[in-house]
Amino acid sequence: MTGQPDQEWGAECTSRGASLGPAILALFLLSPSFSTRALAAGDSVSADMEPYYEWTVKNLAITTPIGGRRGNAARGRLLSTERKKGNCIACHALPIPEAEFPGEIGPPLMGVGKRLSEGEIRLRIVDAKQVNPATIMPGYYRNPKYLKNVKKKFRGKTLLTAQEIEDLVAYLVTLK
């Protein structure tokens, strides 16, 4: 994928993406004990990028903070409505009155800190497909290796950085 000259695909494009069916099946098979260890840090590192930190799922939760970062709830609150960042508000209702017209695709996040543990929240942000393989929700810290047909600008990158993931987790656990 890195050898592509520009972001436009050529005739080879469609054979590259798998259709939904096999992807769902593959994820079902991989899901419960899925580990990214085999494709660990260093795979997708370039000079200007932070490394990709591995994470492991246990009992549908990621209990260890990504990259050992410490989250900041105030920053997470900002990220949750920032269009080019978390943008949770596009699909989820949040207790943020100044953010109008929240989306209704995902469940409202009011009280999510009561319903889910910190580790469960982290997994759902990092890779919601571990919970529901058919979900529309993007994996915000999925190994970029698994992504197909990514625009050049975003190739090899996760949607959010490890710090941003932890900021969001820190914010969402406060929603009791």
Added chain:
Amino acid sequence: MLATTALVSLSWVHAIEPKSGYQWLSEEAREMQDDEFANPGYLVVDTGRDYFKKAGDNGKSCASCHGNDGEELNAKSIAMFPKFDEQAQRPITLQGRIHACSREHLGNAPMKYDGKKAIALETFVRNLAKGERVNVNTVGPIAPFVRKGKAYFETRRGQMDMACAHCHVYYVGVRLRAQILSKGQLNGFPTFRLANQRVNGTHSRFRQCENLLRSRYGKAGADEYVNLELYMMSRGNGLKIETPAVRY
């Protein structure tokens, strides 16, 4: 028991029944579309009519064969595009047909796919079939191409890792922030988008969507987009053509 069965089957019909994006427009946007003087798409229809009458390099114009205002064109036939092109043994879109005609019969230099001139001509021609019902054939030699288009529609792509189907099948009518997700029908194309204030071809619209998914995207006119247009247009079989529609 009977009532439950009826309810279940009704909701199933609801799920597969095509729905024009018109249904999710605000009152103002609907009025804009319905009023030929307020709808900016009609300016492009007029431009298209001018091109239609303009002689090409060998002295002929579209109008020489198809009538001064396209009255020799068959609206029912326009509503059947994309069709299977027997000669090329692959599907051809309405715009693709216009490109071929312009090249072969008028001797013109190739136009840019989804370029200003091609869009104007396509908008004018499809507008002739306004009110006609979309009627795309999906069986016979065209069937494998419909399947390819469907596979594209259902394939996750880009950094967001979503397929077209995620929004336009599973979350139809649901709000993504302030915007309501439509069924992704093409019966209004080429369509005036309030978002970019111009008339957009289907392939340009595909590119805009894929860009939002942070995905690589193809050139307008690419085979993948022809197949996708074919599949998506066929999903809307039975809808009335609204070209030029107004959409968000």
